[in-house]
Amino acid sequence: MRANDILEAIGETPLVGIQRLSPRPDVKLWAKLEGQNPTGSLKDRIALRMIEAAEAEGKLRPGKVILEPTSGNTGISLAMVASRKGYRLTVVMPENASAERVRLLELFGAEIVFTPADKGTNGAIEVAERMARDDKYFMPFQYGNPANPQAHYDGTGAEIVRDLPEVTHFVAGLGTGGTLTGAGRRLKEHNADIKVIAAEPELGELVYGLRSLDEGFIPPILDESVLDGKFLVSAGDALRATRDLTKEEGIFAGLSSGAVLHVARRLAERLDAATIVCLLADGGWKYLSTEAWSPDLDLAKKQVEETLWW
Template sequence: MSGIYDSILDTIGNTPVVRLSRINDGAASLYAKIEAFNPGGSVKDRLAAAVIEEAERSGALQPGQTVIEATSGNTGIGLAMVCARKGYPLVIVMPENASLERRKLMRFFGAKVVLTPAVERGSGMLAKAIEIAETHGWFLCRQFETPVNADIHARTTAREILTAFRDRPLDYWVTGTGTGGTLAGVARVLKRERPETRIIVCEPDNSALLSSGISQSFDERGLPTRTHTRFRPHPIQGWSPDFIPQIVGNALTDDLVDEILPVSGDSALEAARRLATEEGILSGISGGATLAGALEIARRAGQGQNVLCMLPDTGERYLSTILFDHIREEMSPAEEAISRSTPGYRFDRPPSFALSSSPAGEIRISQSAQFFVDEAIHDPEHRVVMFALTWCEFCWTVRKLFEAAGIAYRSIDIDTPEFQKNGMDGEVRKALRARIGSPTIPQVFVGGEHVGGCTDTLAAWRDGSLAARLAFVGASYTPGACANPESLLPQWVQAKA
């Protein structure tokens, strides 16, 4: 892309097709359409923009009306981006076992996320979304049934594929299916304009709903009347909910699918990991699953054949899932060996800089800094005082504890520009060190009494001494809150513990 755009929504679509050379061990040429290049990171950006814009045109969505949808994640992220740009409140309903990154991304865009029990599966999240929409009069996107879902892919994704392969044959197009919009929209265009292209749909091998031949029924509200009898839990988020969506069922009925290919969870994970390490492309589990199917097709197809697969999203929203469970946070033995191969900047050596070792009595401290520290510690309006740094992870940890425990406090952030004027930040640190004997930040005081640094404060909350001190000085707090305060520490610290 190049040029200037009026809106982030104008950058949706026109995603690249990339040849996969290192990972491909088949005779056919293998290509991938990388939907992570959409601004929201997935193929669902196309649907999100289209369904909102169509609802605006039809009058189904009024200015300021709340939008709601049931999704395992990518549609929700796309909708959160679109609604943020257009100014609509958004509520997403999703199962509790969807990745943490997806929840956080949606909330970061300003959406609210309502979780449903994992045991209720996809049909449970859908029923909850319908229930909430009907109760509050909110606009429900209905991604599993709206014609807009397939139409946008017919107008955009399919046309982009035809353009990419305008000078060469496209023998196989391989995709997975969740709602079925990508499948139905692209397949109906290919069947019409490139009838030689075989449409391959992948599904989890242990949850083979499409190949079962068992149809799905729906009630008048669009809810599945039952969980499909062949559904089993699987690791491929975004694929195969516990029912066959109406769009998918219609694609099968209309003979848009030439082959249904089962893919194992293990092969999906392996393919996604290989895609990153061999091709430099970051994709999620569903992309790995589609790639695994495409690799099989490429092995099966002959020389000169072309295979295109869809990679629907980026792998960054799977960091908390099984896809990354083999990735260590701490250094591996090989990485430690590299560190030890040179003498400096190692954890088993003194730091490259040293804090002053002068006894506290030899430190020259300005009277104004001493007065400021004394006055702050004994501030009658703030029983809890923390000397902190704005961007220190350990200060963030203490702040999170205080917020979780309902503790009102004053944070004196000595790295702000005001304190840096005339070197007051350094003077305050010297005054603190003279008082408590420690140069580290944060430092917490309750009612004028020193509690300690970050880990000291966490330990005091765990053993009850901090609560007792708060009660003694009349500071309010929530008893029993944050039973495991060490869980608030940065992840890299917890990994070392």
């Protein structure tokens, strides 16, 4: 790929076979490696799209400060795009975000407002909404911004259809719902029989980046009519599968990717033949300071819970 600048290098991520992880020979598993984006996650796609949409609509002008509640990845992506385009950024996030996230935000020049860890991202959303009443701020608000699913419709979904037209199932994590809604819509336009499956954490279980709808907040951009089903995942299932990705396939991915792989394998056990695309949302780098890969799984789980929250 050749790009005139880093923003042009967003998207066009590799689709990689992960057949060693399939429980059935006729169920083909593929991984879409969103960790290959410039800041290492799928959120580069939506950060660029939300900012460019706001510029085009006149909502974001020089001098305005971008403000966003985030668990980390979206903040880092916005920070990169904002610094490239010359905007200031303030992110609101839970105080126990991993050290790598905080460092990355700082080095891209973002200001951070921390909110209590035990309030999770819902707490960060409340604080950001209050701050956004001051009109020096522009808040893209990924949970309610149609540019979020649109980025996955035009990018993620279209790339999968082009690279693997025989796809039968798509599995992705549910955070804002942008990936499932946008890529899911694009896939169903290609073939209405394609099934779109969500990986959702069990209520009270921590899988970084994902949320349980049973917590009470339904992201406005989530179109539940695109979903054909969901599987619940525990934190332990996600951690185990994240390690399998590294050990069996050499793919170093984040914890929601493990959740997605776990769901894809459970789905595969029920099918005779299928072609399943797993959306691996980020790389493992931003989790290294946690004990996610510790040989002691219980220690890993405890440590991850202490250092990361939603």
